Amino acid sequence: MKQIKLNLERNVSSSYDICIGHNILDRIGLIIAKNNGAHRHIVIADSTVSALHGDSFLDILRKMNLTADLIEFPAGEASKNMDTILSVARQLIELGADRSSALIALGGGVTGDIVGFVASIYMRSIPYIQVPTTLVAQVDSSIGGKTGIDLPEGKNLLGTFYQPKGVFIDLQFLDTLPDYEFNNGLAEIVKYGIIDDVTLFDLLENQTEDIKKRDMTLMKRIVQQSCTIKRGIVEIDEKDVGIRRILNFGHTIGHAVEAESGYTISHGDAVSVGMIAAARICQKLDYLPSADRKRIETLIRALDLLDHIPESISTPGILSRIATDKKKKGHIVHFVLLKRIGVPFINGSVADRIIHETIEELRK
Numbered sequence: 001m002k003q004i005k006l007n008l009e010r011n012v013s014s015s016y017d018i019c020i021g022h023n024i025l026d027r028i029g030l031i032i033a034k035n036n037g038a039h040r041h042i043v044i045a046d047s048t049v050s051a052l053h054g055d056s057f058l059d060i061l062r063k064m065n066l067t068a069d070l071i072e073f074p075a076g077e078a079s080k081n082m083d084t085i086l087s088v089a090r091q092l093i094e095l096g097a098d099r100s101s102a103l104i105a106l107g108g109g110v111t112g113d114i115v116g117f118v119a120s121i122y123m124r125s126i127p128y129i130q131v132p133t134t135l136v137a138q139v140d141s142s143i144g145g146k147t148g149i150d151l152p153e154g155k156n157l158l159g160t161f162y163q164p165k166g167v168f169i170d171l172q173f174l175d176t177l178p179d180y181e182f183n184n185g186l187a188e189i190v191k192y193g194i195i196d197d198v199t200l201f202d203l204l205e206n207q208t209e210d211i212k213k214r215d216m217t218l219m220k221r222i223v224q225q226s227c228t229i230k231r232g233i234v235e236i237d238e239k240d241v242g243i244r245r246i247l248n249f250g251h252t253i254g255h256a257v258e259a260e261s262g263y264t265i266s267h268g269d270a271v272s273v274g275m276i277a278a279a280r281i282c283q284k285l286d287y288l289p290s291a292d293r294k295r296i297e298t299l300i301r302a303l304d305l306l307d308h309i310p311e312s313i314s315t316p317g318i319l320s321r322i323a324t325d326k327k328k329k330g331h332i333v334h335f336v337l338l339k340r341i342g343v344p345f346i347n348g349s350v351a352d353r354i355i356h357e358t359i360e361e362l363r364k
């Protein structure tokens with residue numbers, strides 16, 4: 001099992017370990033029992049993860065003589081709302097959870113965001129642990145302490161920064177993860193290679209077929225490298241006011257495409273085509289060499305991620321969503337651009353004409 005320490009210098013007591021391995025649930029149970037000191041643990045999982053892994057995870061905790069219960073909510077982004085928060089909080093009260101209890105988020109990013117949010121406000125905050133079960137959650141959402149829920153007006157509009165006490169990543173959970181969800185995680189991993197680590201990018205290029213087969217040794221290495229990158233960014237910019245924004249590479253156009261499709265395009269596909277759009281913009285602005293732009297496009301295609309914007313999604317629709325985003329964020333769209341693979345920078349101004357031209361080029 002590999003351990004990566006996330007150090008928050010201004011807040012040392014909030015630092016924690018990210019533990020990564022394959023088939024390590026027993027050891028996770030042992031570490032939780034040894035370190036956590038909570039009188040009881042409440043595992044929170046969505047309906048899908050609860051059915052697949054809930055009982056076996058509870059058994060592991062109980063084998064360690066821990067008092068453990070499980071709360072379940074319906075799977076899906078639609079659950080990431082205030083009703084779920086209130087329902088979970090009331091079930092916690094019913095179970096008698098108090099400030100000596102700890103929550104465990106067993107699931108994907110939706111579960112992690114919900115549990116982190118509840119933990120940050122329940123009885124003025126109680127500890128929580130992340131046990132991520134999707135690739136997105138393993139390489140991204142479980143690390144960094146961003147919690148939140150959606151409002152009808154938009155995603156992640158209510159939330160807190162609240163760090164978990166630990167993140168335990170068992171690659172074994174990927175065995176039951178559908179391809180659609182696996183690909184969502186792959187898109188974020190490609191993003192890490194592009195914005196931070198050319199060696200990761202090389203690895204992804206050279207091992208595409210084994211990645212698609214989910215070779216576990218390789219996936220462990222890739223998840224470790226991804227977690228190390230996310231850890232490094234969070235350590236510098238815990239509250240997302242500076243460098244953490246580079247994690248939005250590909251997301252400006254990607255989010256607009258995803259929303260304009262009515263969420264029929266997956267987040268991973270939307271970000272993938274958004275990264276291709278961003279790379280093309282970088283080349284048009286003479287920042288990125290064309291060889292790097294081509295490598296990005298070739299990798300995205302090789303991993304079977306989306307490389308074009310379907311005709312059904314209108315250009316004016318995408319542009320208007322980017323403009324709305326701009327208004328919300330004070331008239332500046334923070335475009336993350338690249339000088340080369342591994343060297344990103346943030347630019348507040350890309351001319352609408354160039355965005356428009358790039359979207360049109362990405363039609364098939």
Ligand SMILES: NC(=O)c1ccc[n+]([C@@H]2O[C@H](COP(=O)([O-])OP(=O)(O)OC[C@H]3O[C@@H](n4cnc5c(N)ncnc54)[C@H](O)[C@@H]3O)[C@@H](O)[C@H]2O)c1
Pocket residue numbers: 046047048049052075076077080107108109110111113133134135136137140141142143144145146147148155156173174175176177178181184
């Ligand atoms: N807090 C952050 O920093 C951060 C970062 C990125 C994304 N997010 C949030 O994360 C969410 C997306 O995360 P996600 O893609 O993990 O979504 P998710 O949690 O909805 O999981 C996707 C689906 O996979 C299922 N699933 C989970 N683990 C499984 C497994 N091992 N086997 C089979 N099925 C499994 C879930 O039940 C769900 O249906 C979004 O709400 C997004 O806003 C948060």
